Amino acid sequence: MNTYTRRGLLAAMASACLITLGSAAAQVSTKPLSIVVGFAAGGPTDIVARVVAKALAEELGKPVIVENKPGAGSTVAAGYVAHGPTDGTSMLLVVPGLTGAETLFPNRKYDLTKDFAAISLLGTSPNWLLTPVGSDFKTAQEVEKRAKAAPGKYSYGHGATGGISHLSSEWLNAVKKLDILSVPYKGNGPALVDLVGGRIDLMFDQPISSESFVASGKLRPLAVTSAKRLATYPDVPTMEEAGYPGFVVEVWYGLVFAAKTPETTVKTVNEALARVLARDDVKSSLNNSGVTPQHSTPQAFQSRINGEVERWKRVIIDAKITTQ
Known part of the structure; x- marks a missing residue:
């Protein structure tokens, strides 16, 4: 291959990469994207959001910022995204506590199972x-x-x-x-x-x-509380091994848009997150925060959300838990 041919091939490859990146970015809003977190900066949830935001910005070729809106068990943040724009500019970082909030906060202004478009699970962590x-x-x-x-x-x-x-x-x-x-x-x-x-x-x-x-x-x-023992503490049994059958609880993190966000936008961000969560630097950063990266389809993540809403509803009602 002569020098000119090689240069032409490299130029074509670079152009193809730019077209792919541009095509992905075109499926989301031209405005900066945000990940809304229902907790103050510095905590585990905020750390996960910032790791993902940085890498997602690189994948999409546009800014992705983290907005902290703490309050009422993350329901303030959830309401903000649920009633916000549906152009794919704002995502909510969902955590298990929000599934319990469906029962604990009956006067909230949104429904976690209906007012959002699931994007993907991001990762899990045991207790x-x-x-x-x-x-x-x-x-x-x-x-x-x-x-x-x-x-x-x-x-x-x-x-x-x-x-x-x-x-x-x-x-x-x-x-x-x-x-x-x-x-x-x-x-x-x-x-x-x-x-x-x-x-x-x-x-x-x-x-x-x-x-x-x-x-x-x-x-x-x-x-x-995980299904398997921790690699770093192999002598500590699981709750199931200790005589509590079915007692498996994971802390998990995932992203959702407001409902009615275009499916093409959801698909584009989901695919970008698959690439993000496969990156060695992202896996290392999340692992250091005690989180195992895990990508999912939007449908699988929504199913997980719905299942946990029902699971914790039974616990909250049986235990007579209230926020008063």
């Missing part, structure tokens, strides 16, 4: 059941045994009413008919402080925010 190293509980099996022998004696903490930590605890109560007191905090951070200090007995939390306490010998993980 684990923690206790202070000096507590009565040495295994997860002892939680049921001791709690039944002393109803009302033990307590668990959680950072937000209706959050996944809270709902997991209430589900544990319901599954084994336990009477473990719920102690709400203004965030998981203060709850962890009291757990380390022995002022509460149990707590479900993500390893990314509590692993340092485990590594330093202050907290003991009794079991993980």
